[in-house]
Amino acid sequence: MASRNNRFPILWAAAALASQLPSTGHAEPTHVEGRSEYRAPRAAEVPTVDGVADDTAWQSAPWRELSDRWLGPEYSAADFQGRFKVVWAPNRIYLLVEIVDDILIDAHRDPLVRYWDDDCLEVFVDEDFSGGDHQYNHDAFAYHVSLDNRAIDIGTDRHPRDYSQHVENRWKQSAGKVTWELALSIYTDEYVDDSPANEPVVLTPGKILGLMLAYCDNDGSDLRENFIGSESVPHGPKDRGWIDAGLFGALVLAD
Numbered sequence: 001m002a003s004r005n006n007r008f009p010i011l012w013a014a015a016a017l018a019s020q021l022p023s024t025g026h027a028e029p030t031h032v033e034g035r036s037e038y039r040a041p042r043a044a045e046v047p048t049v050d051g052v053a054d055d056t057a058w059q060s061a062p063w064r065e066l067s068d069r070w071l072g073p074e075y076s077a078a079d080f081q082g083r084f085k086v087v088w089a090p091n092r093i094y095l096l097v098e099i100v101d102d103i104l105i106d107a108h109r110d111p112l113v114r115y116w117d118d119d120c121l122e123v124f125v126d127e128d129f130s131g132g133d134h135q136y137n138h139d140a141f142a143y144h145v146s147l148d149n150r151a152i153d154i155g156t157d158r159h160p161r162d163y164s165q166h167v168e169n170r171w172k173q174s175a176g177k178v179t180w181e182l183a184l185s186i187y188t189d190e191y192v193d194d195s196p197a198n199e200p201v202v203l204t205p206g207k208i209l210g211l212m213l214a215y216c217d218n219d220g221s222d223l224r225e226n227f228i229g230s231e232s233v234p235h236g237p238k239d240r241g242w243i244d245a246g247l248f249g250a251l252v253l254a255d
Helices: 004-017 056-060
Strands: 037-040 068-071 080-088 093-101 120-126 141-146 151-154 160-162 167-174 177-184 208-217 226-229 249-253
Touching (some): 056 080, 120 177
Antiparallel strands (some): 080 093, 141 151, 151 160, 208 226, 208 249
């Protein structure tokens, strides 16, 4: 796979040409057709982020599969399986992710170098479900969550940055399964890199966010071998979620 820097022009053009959801009136469409909806229950007691799925909050949340193969060859159930749940509280959204991955690899010790070619979980989130380009802005975030619990995305300076302060996460492996718990603070598109004034959004019932998950799977190659996501990509480059928030599904905060 070519480096991300080399792919910028191609993916930019593809994102601009992508078909989007039908809209009423004369408003511009914002999302690709066929987006999913996930209704996340409010957590009466927030989960403890420790990689152990024994919190009562998870019991009422439905599972959603990670099964759309965006890049790479067919794979077996022993090589990869994935699914996730979401709950929320006023301060953060919480995710429980279960992954079956027969080989876990984190070959790049510098967290800002080729992080997408290691095994990692990607969490794409758009505070207002507005869609659109977010390549070099914070209309949405594309957190690459590594096995060493870092969360990396591209900053407005067009360079990778560590946003681990946004994403508390822990994982544990048992009986061939990785259990990963995450808590995400949500920021608007007015987020300013390096500013001490950034404040996360206070979440309320009925709010709709954009959400998509994916997993980069590498079993020992120089490049990742598979990229599997939670949303379909019916046309255009399938790995453009880090640019195009119009691919994200709707996350509805239910009461």
